[in-house]
Amino acid sequence: MTTPVAGTTTSGDRGSGSxxxxxxxxxxxxxxxxxxxxxxxVSCIAPAYxxxxxxxxxxxxxxxxxxxxxxVGFLPMxxxxxxxxELNRAMPDAGTTFTWASRAFGPWVGWMGSWGLLAATILVLxxxxxxxxxxxxxxxxxxxxxxxxxxLTRNVPVNIATCLVFMALACWVSxxxxxxxxxxxxxxxxxxxxxxxxxxxxAFGHVGDGTAFDAAAISAEWFNPFAVDSFSSFAAGISLxxxxxxxxxxxxxxxxETKGSATTPGRAALTTILVIVALYMAVALGVxxxxxxxxxAHGLGNADIQENVFAALAGPVMGPxxxxxxxxxxxxxxxxxxSTFVSPARTMLAMGHYGALPPSYARITPRFQSPxxxxxxxxxxxxxxxxxMRVLSEDVLWDTITALGMMVCFYYGITALACVGYFRKExxxxxxxxxxxxxxxxxxxxxxxxxxxxxxxxxxxxxxxxGSQIGGVGLVFVLGVSVLLLGVVVMIAQRLRxxxxxxGVTVPxxxxxxxxx
Amino acid sequence: MSVPHYVVAYGGDxxxxxxxxxxxxLARSLGAVLDIVLVVRSDTPFxxxxxxxxxxxxLVEHQAERxxxxxxxxxxxxxxxxxxxxxxxxxxQGILEAAADLDARLVVVGTASGVGPGFTVGxxxxxxxxxxxxxxxxxxxxxxxxxxxERVYCAVGTRPGAQLVVREAVEAARRAELDLHLxxxxxxxxxxxxxxxxxxxxxxxxxxxxxxxxxGRATVEIGQGRTMKQAVESIAWEPRGLLLIGSSxxxxxxxxxxxxxxxxxxxxxPIPMVxxxxxxxxxx
Numbered sequence: 001m002t003t004p005v006a007g008t009t010t011s012g013d014r015g016s017g018s019x020x021x022x023x024x025x026x027x028x029x030x031x032x033x034x035x036x037x038x039x040x041x042v043s044c045i046a047p048a049y050x051x052x053x054x055x056x057x058x059x060x061x062x063x064x065x066x067x068x069x070x071x072v073g074f075l076p077m078x079x080x081x082x083x084x085x086e087l088n089r090a091m092p093d094a095g096t097t098f099t100w101a102s103r104a105f106g107p108w109v110g111w112m113g114s115w116g117l118l119a120a121t122i123l124v125l126x127x128x129x130x131x132x133x134x135x136x137x138x139x140x141x142x143x144x145x146x147x148x149x150x151x152l153t154r155n156v157p158v159n160i161a162t163c164l165v166f167m168a169l170a171c172w173v174s175x176x177x178x179x180x181x182x183x184x185x186x187x188x189x190x191x192x193x194x195x196x197x198x199x200x201x202x203a204f205g206h207v208g209d210g211t212a213f214d215a216a217a218i219s220a221e222w223f224n225p226f227a228v229d230s231f232s233s234f235a236a237g238i239s240l241x242x243x244x245x246x247x248x249x250x251x252x253x254x255x256x257e258t259k260g261s262a263t264t265p266g267r268a269a270l271t272t273i274l275v276i277v278a279l280y281m282a283v284a285l286g287v288x289x290x291x292x293x294x295x296x297a298h299g300l301g302n303a304d305i306q307e308n309v310f311a312a313l314a315g316p317v318m319g320p321x322x323x324x325x326x327x328x329x330x331x332x333x334x335x336x337x338x339s340t341f342v343s344p345a346r347t348m349l350a351m352g353h354y355g356a357l358p359p360s361y362a363r364i365t366p367r368f369q370s371p372x373x374x375x376x377x378x379x380x381x382x383x384x385x386x387x388x389m390r391v392l393s394e395d396v397l398w399d400t401i402t403a404l405g406m407m408v409c410f411y412y413g414i415t416a417l418a419c420v421g422y423f424r425k426e427x428x429x430x431x432x433x434x435x436x437x438x439x440x441x442x443x444x445x446x447x448x449x450x451x452x453x454x455x456x457x458x459x460x461x462x463x464x465x466x467g468s469q470i471g472g473v474g475l476v477f478v479l480g481v482s483v484l485l486l487g488v489v490v491m492i493a494q495r496l497r498x499x500x501x502x503x504g505v506t507v508p509x510x511x512x513x514x515x516x517x
Numbered sequence: 518m519s520v521p522h523y524v525v526a527y528g529g530d531x532x533x534x535x536x537x538x539x540x541x542x543l544a545r546s547l548g549a550v551l552d553i554v555l556v557v558r559s560d561t562p563f564x565x566x567x568x569x570x571x572x573x574x575x576l577v578e579h580q581a582e583r584x585x586x587x588x589x590x591x592x593x594x595x596x597x598x599x600x601x602x603x604x605x606x607x608x609x610q611g612i613l614e615a616a617a618d619l620d621a622r623l624v625v626v627g628t629a630s631g632v633g634p635g636f637t638v639g640x641x642x643x644x645x646x647x648x649x650x651x652x653x654x655x656x657x658x659x660x661x662x663x664x665x666x667e668r669v670y671c672a673v674g675t676r677p678g679a680q681l682v683v684r685e686a687v688e689a690a691r692r693a694e695l696d697l698h699l700x701x702x703x704x705x706x707x708x709x710x711x712x713x714x715x716x717x718x719x720x721x722x723x724x725x726x727x728x729x730x731x732x733g734r735a736t737v738e739i740g741q742g743r744t745m746k747q748a749v750e751s752i753a754w755e756p757r758g759l760l761l762i763g764s765s766x767x768x769x770x771x772x773x774x775x776x777x778x779x780x781x782x783x784x785x786x787p788i789p790m791v792x793x794x795x796x797x798x799x800x801x
Binding site for chain 2 (some may be wrong): 032035036037039040042043045046084092096098099120121124179180181182184185216246247249251336339340342343345346347349350362364366367369371381444
């Protein structure tokens with residue numbers, strides 16, 4: 001069904017009005033039901049990829065309390081998502097963090113928040129591509145039975161070259177504006193969820209028949225977040241688990257398109273999160289029960305396997321079916337790699353449009369209607385970033401995930417506070433407004449920024465995370481802080497060259513009671 | 518009879534500009550109103566970005582409006598033009614719905630940049646060709662649009678029913694007072710005998726068609742060569758010409774469908790080509 005765009009009909013002989021017949025049919029097109037919305041939510045969270053990236057680093061900081069952190073980690077995500085939803089309703093136009101934070105707190109904060117989002121997406125692109133490379137070679141080794149192939153991923157030039165190929169392909173797909181279809185998403189999601197459940201079942205099977213590596217009985221202490229040894233570990237664990245739930249808020253923004261009653265979006269978000277939490281619990285408990293937290297060969301405390309737990313454990317746990325895990329993670333990460341390009345490209349498009357970046361970023365490719373320039377820019381930056389990181393760090397996946405957690409905390413924190421700032425004059429309007437627009441997002445924002453600061457501080461320690469360092473300072477700190485400082489430099493340069501945005505001309509500061517022009 | 522509407526599928530890129538110029542020439546020659554339609558492709562929720570990305574549809578629309586303004590400004594003065602911005606999951610479907618809403622008689626679309634001269638069909642044009650209930654004009658890449666039409670060519674196939682398209686051609690030629698040329702394009706192998714018989718059969722068919730539909734007023738030409746490329750090149754196409762060709766018999770219902778011969782002609786043709794859906798002998 002075609003939707004004539006309200007108010008933008010550029011009819012030559014006015015009064016023909018032929019473009020208004022379809023008005024109101026608008027959102028009926030391609031509606032998604034509950035199941036569809038859940039599939040979209042799960043595909044955005046990409047559980048097979050996120051777990052393979054975050055399971056090890058999280059276990060490294062919180063040990064046995066892995067399930068507790070996975071449960072608690074959802075809370076800040078939920079709080080921020082409430083703010084997202086309110087802001088998305090009030091200002092559905094292009095931008096998200098960028099326009100919202102600019103409006104609430106002015107151009108400087110908006111710019112930095114958006115930079116945080118860009119940095120997070122560049123980090124996640126690097127990490128996704130890195131994971132895809134690992135599992136590609138693992139899969140090749142499993143298919144051919146030649147163990148040596150799996151080690152190719154340790155060969156830095158081969159690894160970088162493969163990664164750049166993945167990056168280029170994903171960029172090309174995204175540049176052409178191609179999108180995954182319904183059928184593809186259903187297959188990918190079903191496969192991922194199925195394989196993760198099978199992994200968990202197989203792990204418990206080994207525990208049951210005594211063939212587990214270091215069998216441990218599930219203990220109540222695993223679910224106690226207060227048992228984590230220090231606030232530092234707790235903050236680090238939460239930053240990582242914010243990453244594992246990252247993407248869930250998509251379910252809340254597709255609400256306009258869900259069919260059926262007004263409760264469908266809420267139910268979809270709830271169902272998605274129940275599915276995801278159940279899945280994460282099953283895998284976390286399965287892994288803990290099977291491996292324990294010792295630093296033995298297959299123990300979760302073993303630094304050698306922490307960077308990529310599934311790659312190390314799929315073989316012993318799943319036996320010959322381990323190949324399915326490689327396929328699941330590879331398909332999950334390559335699909336996400338492609339859909340992830342959309343995010344920085346669109347953010348840069350919006351920033352270019354409002355004059356916060358040079359106008360070339362606002363270029364839209366006519367043939368594909370995609371932000372072509374920004375897409376290529378994102379691919380180049382992510383590729384360069386990965387290459388440098390791979391050379392600098394032996395545990396590039398681990399370090400990028402940790403830095404990613406920090407960046408997500410940073411920009412989500414700013415976004416959540418932007419909700420409070422934007423609606424500040426409405427907060428007295430009743431308990432619901434106070435709760436949904438003030439207290440909940442405000443608490444989420446403060447929590448995330450506290451975790452951000454704590455993680456920043458802790459990551460100065462050279463032994464932090466994977467233990468990569470530069471000149472006695474932890475690599476994650478150098479990475480996080482230098483990226484943010486670079487943002488400040490670019491922002492100032494942009495202010496000098498194109499001051500309109502920074503004078504509040506293109507995105508004027510305001511609140512929910514301000515009339516938009 | 519009311520003034521016909523011609524829809525140009527426009528996108529702001531080079532091939533759309535070529536299509537627009539050709540569409541404007543056709544509309545001026547045949548006294549039609551030109552409707553420039555730009556379809557902004559809306560996201561499918563299943564292509565959702567990870568992590569959540571801003572919705573930039575309004576920025577794309579903003580850009581699209583500027584493309585439409587440019588398009589309108591580039592049309593020669595005097596031709597009635599309207600522009601339409603629409604939104605759809607599929608650009609081709611959006612164009613077809615616009616064509617249906619506007620009761621258009623023709624959809625004009627540019628073609629992809631292939632290798633060498635002539636044209637290959639892009640994804641939007643392909644979808645249009647496989648679903649359009651109205652004739653689809655394919656404009657070759659880099660077509661110069663030399664001005665008002667002077668001649669209508671009509672390809673006459675050798676399969677049964679392939680001559681019905683001539684009726685459309687007669688109608689178009691009559692309305693614009695243009696020459697009508699019936700052409701038959703033959704790929705013939707070295708074999709002398711086969712060549713002669715194929716040629717004779719084509720000549721008979723095309724003369725019969727000329728007699729039946731035009732009362733013998735149309736000029737008849739037979740292009741032949743070892744390949745379709747040579748067959749197409751053996752005809753001295755008038756640059757201000759247009760080739761009408763019937764849809765394949767595989768077309769479902771009264772829709773267009775690009776047959777294999779038509780597709781091969783397309784690849785080497787220097788002038789716009791209109792694929793006409795089956796009319797089952799009815800007069801439109």
